[in-house]
Amino acid sequence: MEGVGVQGYLAVGAVLFVCGVICMATKRNGIGVLMGVELVLNGANVNFVAFSKFGPLGLDGQIASLFVIVLAAAEAAVALAIALNFYNNHLTIDVDRANELQG
């Protein structure tokens, strides 16, 4: 597996991150937005792991990525609960309808 340097990892991470951001920005479905969040988090995770391997982070990068995974799980749980409640109240999970906190 020679020839795959840190640039490859970072490229994958960046692609993942941008995909996630676009997903969040374009999806009106709440679940879709959550999926975008997962993509963003995992893009970051790829970077952590890549720097853990090639950079000065060492094991810290992997630990950080583990934390991010745990955090993503917790966030997914909370976000899904919000989504469910939102659905109960509005019979939709269209995030554009969730504009009640508008200033």
Next chain:
Amino acid sequence: MTPETYIQTGTTLKWLLGLAWLLPLVGFCIEIYGGHWGRRLDPASNGKKVKLAAYMAVFCIGTGFLLSLSAFVIWKGATDVQLVAAAHDAEHGDAHDSDHAGGHDDHEGHHADEGHDHEHAGGHDHDDADGHSHEGEARGQSPDESEHHEEHGNDPYAAAFSGTFYELAHFGKLRIAIDYYIDGLTLLMFCMVTLIATCIHVFAIGYMSDELTEDYEDHFVHLPGGKHFHRPGRFYRFFAFLSLFSFSMLGLVLAGNIFQVFVFWELVGVCSYLLIGFYVERHSASTAANKAFIMNRVGDFGFLIGLMILWTYFGTFQFANTDPASAGEVGLFQMVRDADGHLDVAETEEGSIVSLHGGEGRTIPYWLLIAAGIGIFGGCIGKSAQFPLQPWLPDAMEGPTPVSALVHSATMVAAGVYLTGRFYPMFTPEVLLTIAYIGCITLFIGATIAIVATDIKRVLAYSTISQLGYMMLALGVGGWVAGLYHLITHAFFKSLMFLCSGSVIHGCHHEQEMTKMGGLYKKMPITAIAMLIGVVAISGLAIPILNVGLSGFYSKDAIVASALAFMSGNRDTISFFAIPLFVMPLVTAGITAFYMFRLWFMTFAGPPKDHHVYDHAHESPSVMTLPLIVLSVFAIGCAWFGILENWILTAEPAHVAVGGTSAHHVALSMPSHHAIHGVHHTAGIAALFAAVVGAALSAVFYWKGLVDPNLVKRSFAGVHHFLVEKWQFDNLYDAMFVRPVHIVARWCTAFDKNVLDAFLHWLSRLTLATSSWDRKFDETFVDGLVNLVGSSTYKVGRSLQTVQTGSLRLYVMFIALGVMALFGLLFMFFPSA
């Protein structure tokens, strides 16, 4: 008396008199609050309920009398003073001993028991640190009786008890305390004041009964439209003030230091102010109250100066310390005079200096001692209405008649004479001469004005002034006993006469002019007889051979005798000036008889002059006549058997009986008892003769009508006018003090209005202008700045509001774009990183 009995007796007396003193104060509090709330709570049945105030007052003062009487009995038992004709009086063999014959028998018993045959009244047993006691005893046993009498001074401290009720404050060495000084004089004053006040209280229940209404019509206050002033009755308030008055007077008498005397002195002044101005809606009453108060302030200024001198040089206010256990601490009297009553004067380059006894080697310049004496006497001038502060007293007639009786006999005016008597050891011969002349002038002025007065109460008021002059004269010429003797007898017959006049006024429906009375004897016999007793008593009439007279005879006799002895003793030194001191009281004795009988004849004898008054006149109810009867008894008999005289004698200062000469600024010789006794007979005959002439003249003019008084009035129109105008005193004071004060006051008003007010107005305008500028600055700049900050913050907030769309996707876009922008910036500014 052993120290134990001394302490025991002192404590008993202290509490008895203290209670008698404080009871009227308790009465006052209950009456004033009870009356006030009683009216509030139950306005409908005002009448009977509020009369309780009167009963309360009578109860308090009556109990006070009983307590005083029991205190007297205890005091007499403990000090074994002789109150009935002492042996030394008899040996002089003058007409005087027949006066005392009645009392002589029961006196024998005392003598046998106690074995002090020639003990002077007030002779003493307890040990004094000075050893004076032994000296006195030794002299008492001297075989030469007349010499004994010449030289043996009284020992007033032997029968006196002093101490402290309560210490109020200590300022450095200045000690302010409620002290007591109880001797024969205190007890006598207590008994006299409480007895007379009780009679007056009872009388007032009847006299003031028309105040027992919710709608009292004051006929002397004319409102526009011909109406009279209406107000709620003030029955309870009257009695409350009477109680307070009694309390103040008793406190003054009980006081053991001069400062305390001053406090109660002022309280008496306040009470008289309240009572003289009782009918406050009457203009005359309120001005009379002011006049009395202000004139007394003039005198009290002197009092204050005296107090300051005394405090500076003596360092104490206490009169005397009579406690045998602590004789080291001494009071004013003991500091200024030694046990024999002599002043210790030394001549130095700086003038005469009086050394004070009692350690510390204090001294006082002689002239300052004179100044202190005259200062204190100045207070007495005001309080006892002496020349030149006498005009307040006749005006004080504006108060209700019971008040006049109280003010003019037992309390207010008595206070001045009492203090002069009490403070006697402090007075140097120069001061005494001043007192004598003041008294001499006063007695003549008062008597002459009384001749022409037609208001029944004013005649009595002027006679009071005159009689007070007698008392002061007696004190001034060395007749200490005579002056206080007259104070007591005068208190009885003058209160009697005032109450009689009150009864007349009440019976005639508030008619006071004697020119409208006449023939009232038939309508009100009890009042008429009581008044006649008073008139005879004050005139000093007596039966010549038996030498039996009413009370006034004895005391006036004593005064005239003192004056005669003084005059004959000082012929050489002050020659011509000594003569009026005897002639004036003698002449005035005649004038007194004249105007007093004039009063009686005009009121009670002859044909009725105003039938309207006569037809409506009626005898007063028994609640008013009963006090008259009681007082009549005392006016007749209080001086009999020599009890009263000897009672006073127990408190006589040591130096009085001995007499003696002084040669400091004025060479004076004060008459001794012996000298006074020597001329007693002559003086008595002369005074009696004068009185008889006066009374006879009065009968000629006003009873038999042999000479028409109007004829005399016309032929002496100038004199008459002068007397009616009260010797021009009011006009003189008006011109000398009142009008200048008014002018100065107007100047001050003008200055105030034109200068001070103008300046103040200018200042206020300046402040106003400054503040309006300040306001503008505030509004424009300070407020503008603050508002700018506020409004710009608000605007920023408003503009940021549009960013918060609530759209999640947009927020994500913002985040993404923001991060990109941050990256962009980062690369732009830190390209190397």
